[in-house]
Amino acid sequence: MRHFISVNDVEDISLLVKEALTHKANPYLHKELGKNRTIGLIFLNPSLRTRISTQKAAQNLGMNVIVMNMDKEGWALETQDGVVMNHNTVEHIREAAAVMGQYCDIIGVRSFPRLVDRNEDYSEDFFNKFIKYSGVPIVSLESATRHPLQSLADLITIEEHKPKPRPKVVLTWAPHIKSLPQAVPNSFAEWMNKADVDFVITHPEGYELAPEFAGAAKVEYEQEKALEGADFVYVKNWSSYKDYGKVITMDSYWMIDNELLALTNKAKVMHCLPVRRGVELADEVLDGVDSLVIPEAANRVWSAQAVLAKLIRDNF
Amino acid sequence: MRHFISVNDVEDISLLVKEALTHKANPYLHKELGKNRTIGLIFLNPSLRTRISTQKAAQNLGMNVIVMNMDKEGWALETQDGVVMNHNTVEHIREAAAVMGQYCDIIGVRSFPRLVDRNEDYSEDFFNKFIKYSGVPIVSLESATRHPLQSLADLITIEEHKPKPRPKVVLTWAPHIKSLPQAVPNSFAEWMNKADVDFVITHPEGYELAPEFAGAAKVEYEQEKALEGADFVYVKNWSSYKDYGKVITMDSYWMIDNELLALTNKAKVMHCLPVRRGVELADEVLDGVDSLVIPEAANRVWSAQAVLAKLIRDNF
Amino acid sequence: MRHFISVNDVEDISLLVKEALTHKANPYLHKELGKNRTIGLIFLNPSLRTRISTQKAAQNLGMNVIVMNMDKEGWALETQDGVVMNHNTVEHIREAAAVMGQYCDIIGVRSFPRLVDRNEDYSEDFFNKFIKYSGVPIVSLESATRHPLQSLADLITIEEHKPKPRPKVVLTWAPHIKSLPQAVPNSFAEWMNKADVDFVITHPEGYELAPEFAGAAKVEYEQEKALEGADFVYVKNWSSYKDYGKVITMDSYWMIDNELLALTNKAKVMHCLPVRRGVELADEVLDGVDSLVIPEAANRVWSAQAVLAKLIRDNF
Numbered sequence: 001m002r003h004f005i006s007v008n009d010v011e012d013i014s015l016l017v018k019e020a021l022t023h024k025a026n027p028y029l030h031k032e033l034g035k036n037r038t039i040g041l042i043f044l045n046p047s048l049r050t051r052i053s054t055q056k057a058a059q060n061l062g063m064n065v066i067v068m069n070m071d072k073e074g075w076a077l078e079t080q081d082g083v084v085m086n087h088n089t090v091e092h093i094r095e096a097a098a099v100m101g102q103y104c105d106i107i108g109v110r111s112f113p114r115l116v117d118r119n120e121d122y123s124e125d126f127f128n129k130f131i132k133y134s135g136v137p138i139v140s141l142e143s144a145t146r147h148p149l150q151s152l153a154d155l156i157t158i159e160e161h162k163p164k165p166r167p168k169v170v171l172t173w174a175p176h177i178k179s180l181p182q183a184v185p186n187s188f189a190e191w192m193n194k195a196d197v198d199f200v201i202t203h204p205e206g207y208e209l210a211p212e213f214a215g216a217a218k219v220e221y222e223q224e225k226a227l228e229g230a231d232f233v234y235v236k237n238w239s240s241y242k243d244y245g246k247v248i249t250m251d252s253y254w255m256i257d258n259e260l261l262a263l264t265n266k267a268k269v270m271h272c273l274p275v276r277r278g279v280e281l282a283d284e285v286l287d288g289v290d291s292l293v294i295p296e297a298a299n300r301v302w303s304a305q306a307v308l309a310k311l312i313r314d315n316f
Numbered sequence: 317m318r319h320f321i322s323v324n325d326v327e328d329i330s331l332l333v334k335e336a337l338t339h340k341a342n343p344y345l346h347k348e349l350g351k352n353r354t355i356g357l358i359f360l361n362p363s364l365r366t367r368i369s370t371q372k373a374a375q376n377l378g379m380n381v382i383v384m385n386m387d388k389e390g391w392a393l394e395t396q397d398g399v400v401m402n403h404n405t406v407e408h409i410r411e412a413a414a415v416m417g418q419y420c421d422i423i424g425v426r427s428f429p430r431l432v433d434r435n436e437d438y439s440e441d442f443f444n445k446f447i448k449y450s451g452v453p454i455v456s457l458e459s460a461t462r463h464p465l466q467s468l469a470d471l472i473t474i475e476e477h478k479p480k481p482r483p484k485v486v487l488t489w490a491p492h493i494k495s496l497p498q499a500v501p502n503s504f505a506e507w508m509n510k511a512d513v514d515f516v517i518t519h520p521e522g523y524e525l526a527p528e529f530a531g532a533a534k535v536e537y538e539q540e541k542a543l544e545g546a547d548f549v550y551v552k553n554w555s556s557y558k559d560y561g562k563v564i565t566m567d568s569y570w571m572i573d574n575e576l577l578a579l580t581n582k583a584k585v586m587h588c589l590p591v592r593r594g595v596e597l598a599d600e601v602l603d604g605v606d607s608l609v610i611p612e613a614a615n616r617v618w619s620a621q622a623v624l625a626k627l628i629r630d631n632f
Numbered sequence: 633m634r635h636f637i638s639v640n641d642v643e644d645i646s647l648l649v650k651e652a653l654t655h656k657a658n659p660y661l662h663k664e665l666g667k668n669r670t671i672g673l674i675f676l677n678p679s680l681r682t683r684i685s686t687q688k689a690a691q692n693l694g695m696n697v698i699v700m701n702m703d704k705e706g707w708a709l710e711t712q713d714g715v716v717m718n719h720n721t722v723e724h725i726r727e728a729a730a731v732m733g734q735y736c737d738i739i740g741v742r743s744f745p746r747l748v749d750r751n752e753d754y755s756e757d758f759f760n761k762f763i764k765y766s767g768v769p770i771v772s773l774e775s776a777t778r779h780p781l782q783s784l785a786d787l788i789t790i791e792e793h794k795p796k797p798r799p800k801v802v803l804t805w806a807p808h809i810k811s812l813p814q815a816v817p818n819s820f821a822e823w824m825n826k827a828d829v830d831f832v833i834t835h836p837e838g839y840e841l842a843p844e845f846a847g848a849a850k851v852e853y854e855q856e857k858a859l860e861g862a863d864f865v866y867v868k869n870w871s872s873y874k875d876y877g878k879v880i881t882m883d884s885y886w887m888i889d890n891e892l893l894a895l896t897n898k899a900k901v902m903h904c905l906p907v908r909r910g911v912e913l914a915d916e917v918l919d920g921v922d923s924l925v926i927p928e929a930a931n932r933v934w935s936a937q938a939v940l941a942k943l944i945r946d947n948f
Contacts, residue, residue, distance in 0.1 A: 027352070028352050036659070036660050036692075038688055038691070040684065043389070046389055046390055046391055047389070047390075048384070048386075048390050048391075048407070048412065048415070048416075049415055051384070051389070052356065052382055052384065052416065052419045052420075053419055055382050056354055056380070056382065056419050059354070059380045060352075064688070064691045066684055066687050066688065068680070068683070068684065069388075069389055070680075072388060072389070072701075072704060073675070073678055073679070073683070073701055073704070074678055074679075074680050075678055075680075075906070078909070081915075082910075082915060083909070083910065084909070084910035084911060085908040085909045085910055085911055086809045086908065086910070086911050090906050090908075091680070091905065091906035091907070092907075092909050094909075094918070094919075095905055095906065095907060095918075095925065095926070095929075096680065096906070098926045098929075099680070099681055099905065099926060099929040099930075100680075100684065102926060102929060102930035102933075103684045103685055103688050103930075103933060104684075177402045273407065273411055273415065274391070274406050274407035274411065274412070275407070275408075275411060276401040276402065276406075277394070277399070277400075277401045277408050277410075278398075278399065278400035278401055278402070279400060279401055279402050283397075283398060286410070286411075287410075293411065294411070294414045294415065294418060295418075297411075297414075297415040297418060298415075298418035298419075301418075301419060343668070344668050359705070362705055362706055362707055363705070363706075364700070364702075364706050364707075364723070364728065364731070364732075365731055367700070367705070368672065368698055368700065368732065368735045368736075369735055371698050372670055372696070372698065372735050375670070375696045376668075385704075385705055388704060388705070493718045589723065589727055589731065590707070590722050590723035590727065590728070591723070591724075591727060592717040592718065592722075593710070593715070593716070593717045593724050593726075594714075594715065594716035594717055594718070595716060595717055595718050599713075599714060602726070602727075603726075609727065610727070610730045610731065610734065613727075613730075613731040613734060614731075614734035614735075617734075617735060
């Protein structure tokens with residue numbers, strides 16, 4: 001594995017889950033692996049879980065960690081080629097990425113979509129250029145269209161809690177007051193499509209995910225029907241892909257509460273967090289016994305640790 | 317000791333001072349104690365001394381340190397229960413604290429009061445919820461009503477410099493142009509009330525501290541009289557508790573200068589810093605031989621190191 | 633060496649370059665040197681290369697690193713003496729520097745000029761006071777008038793790539809849309825004036841560097857003539873020293889492109905970065921085989937590591 005940007009970078013997702021659980025069982029076993037290795041964690045957007053869990057994973061492996069909030073501690077980067085930089089971008093990604101690649105053995109990068117121009121966001125131009133010019137292994141800390149460290153943590157959590165070998169997993173759209181990226185549902189979908197699960201996506205019309213992410217997953221527009229027999233309900237808001245970046249509805253009917261949960265097979269409830277209580281998910285569910293949101297967040301450490309360990313082993 | 321939020325968490329303050337002085341004499345003796353332990357330092361407000369001294373103390377104990385400026389790198393937290401989160405708070409403290417508790421063995425938190433609603437601030441709702449939901453030992457890096465790491469450093473400094481077994485310590489209000497929290501004087505008062513000192517508080521009328529903090533301390537409204545025979549003068553501004561958060565006077569008469577200091581028993585002068593020169597304290601005092609403000613700040617490292625060492629020993 | 637503020641702090645620049653190359657060849661050889669030593673990196677202005685390369689250098693030496701963005705995480709510092717601090721500065725440099733000196737063995741500081749009052753900037757008042765009150769070795773991470781870690785990295789790069797024992801080095805002014813400090817060209821000039829190179833400065837009239845930095849360097853106002861026979865072209869914009877802080881011209885004629893480069897002796901091109909593409913330097917040059925900007929930035933690690941190692945050896 002050279003980079004960790006999407007599920008396609010992973011040869012065997014079951015094996016990666018297994019390795020993550022090994023790290024979880026024994027966090028400091030490989031503390032020599034990252035010795036004298038430096039990871040740079042570059043944030044162009046805010047972060048809580050990703051920042052702390054990845055920093056902790058790297059420290060568990062004995063790495064040096066350098067965190068840089070580029071949006072606050074640095075300056076605006078230019079990504080377009082051939083442009084005369086006489087406006088507000090201070091440095092071109094060609095130089096910035098190449099320089100960071102000189103200082104870091106591995107670089108984690110977070111860069112959200114602008115949600116204005118779909119082609120621009122879905123081209124993953126920023127990430128592709130960062131990979132191209134940095135010259136070192138790149139880990140996505142969430143890009144415009146994917147959040148693979150989250151998806152791997154989700155898969156680990158499902159593996160730990162599944163009541164049967166092939167559980168039914170339902171990704172359900174939830175209401176929100178803001179226009180959010182499709183990165184988490186896209187990424188979850190492409191991981192679930194490769195996992196040994198029965199995967200169903202449910203959302204209001206107009207919220208169809210991009211075909212390359214939805215893949216062969218079953219789409220069921222009736223939420224109640226989708227929830228029937230579910231073993232895991234993965235709750236998440238996203239803005240429209242079709243009518244790009246738009247909020248088509250905020251219908252609170254779609255918020256998961258105990259009544260909707262009763263339709264499932266005693267499903268466990270997941271959410272990547274942060275979650276808007278009373279908007280995306282009812283308090284009664286989040287505070288109930290079937291919520292996995294905290295153990296799911298905890299698994300972010302082992303997801304990151306498995307990925308970093310693999311990158312170190314495969315590249316150095 | 318499970319948490320370090322107030323003097324009430326400490327069984328024996330003399331013993332804790334003694335332990336702090338042991339760390340000061342030999343800073344790296346317990347470098348194995350914090351091995352593979354992670355402390356998260358979460359700031360909802362700016363910090364200089366607390367940030368650097370606590371980070372250093374943790375590193376002296378061999379801990380991993382993760383610093384997070386939640387107000388800048390993260391987002392606004394909701395603390396109210398049962399609320400529909402359709403406004404500007406992005407994450408509930410129930411999730412945020414619980415998640416950080418999964419990543420960190422100990423969490424230090426700084427959260428200032430809003431100084432608008434006294435009941436809200438004095439309920440210490442934020443800290444209490446953080447403790448409740450994080451599930452790990454919490455160290456106050458200054459809360460709405462207390463600053464115990466500062467108070468412990470103050471006590472260490474008094475212990476080191478006292479000219480007699482039971483010195484006279486005077487906490488004097490000082491002028492300031494802004495409305496400041498009562499956290500430092502509250503905390504200093506509750507520590508001094510438990511220490512082996514003769515403790516007097518002096519301030520203009522209207523600046524009475526909350527009864528639960530002032531305790532049985534003698535309050536003397538005449539500053540000159542209070543200063544008589546003082547061995548230590550602890551200078552600090554605070555806003556009114558009665559007329560909550562208000563600045564009642566900025567009377568520069570209360571600023572400590574050499575003339576006022578001459579009334580004391582060659583008193584040493586203390587201040588938690590940052591200090592407004594020429595407003596709270598005269599240059600001649602800060603630059604004079606009786607100022608302890610720098611050694612007092614230096615003792616913040618040993619205060620934090622003693623507390624962290626005790627939390628590690630008592631909890632893991 | 634007590635501090636590293638300018639070339640004048642260095643007894644033998646050739647020896648320091650040699651030591652830097654030793655660190656480059658074997659980065660972790662001296663990992664015990666910085667054990668239990670803490671470096672504070674204090675930024676009053678944004679930074680990318682300086683921040684990451686110095687942090688990495690310190691970690692390579694086994695030091696603890698504490699990064700503090702004073703402008704964002706802290707508050708405004710007062711530098712003037714005897715002032716009544718009843719305005720927006722929260723802490724005097726006398727206290728702030730002294731306190732940091734209690735927590736850190738070495739302090740790196742970045743503080744840009746305001747470019748309003750030449751005397752103020754060129755007095756280096758902030759740095760001088762920081763040195764005076766901190767009481768510990770200070771490393772400049774770029775001051776109002778100098779950037780010595782950059783200059784040392786430049787000299788290392790020239791040493792590695794020079795085609796003959798005494799190469800011709802041309803510092804050429806380049807256009808920019810903003811008013812930039814003279815720190816980089818000042819510093820480069822005072823280092824080149826001490827190095828074994830044939831040093832020429834070229835710029836439009838009105839951009840003369842301060843005499844104490846230009847020294848005995850040859851100034852050639854005709855850029856084309858200056859470039860003749862050059863082995864290294866060091867490209868950089870700066871604002872006027874004479875008409876202080878002003879942008880006199882943005883004449884794009886001065887931008888280095890392949891045509892101008894053809895006049896040289898197959899010169900290598902250097903720039904401290906960040907660089908404005910199409911404004912200071914043509915894409916064709918930056919993307920061409922003669923650009924050294926990335927190896928030059930990479931050498932920032934070894935520049936910092938040599939300086940920190942020397943400070944540790946000479947002071948502790």
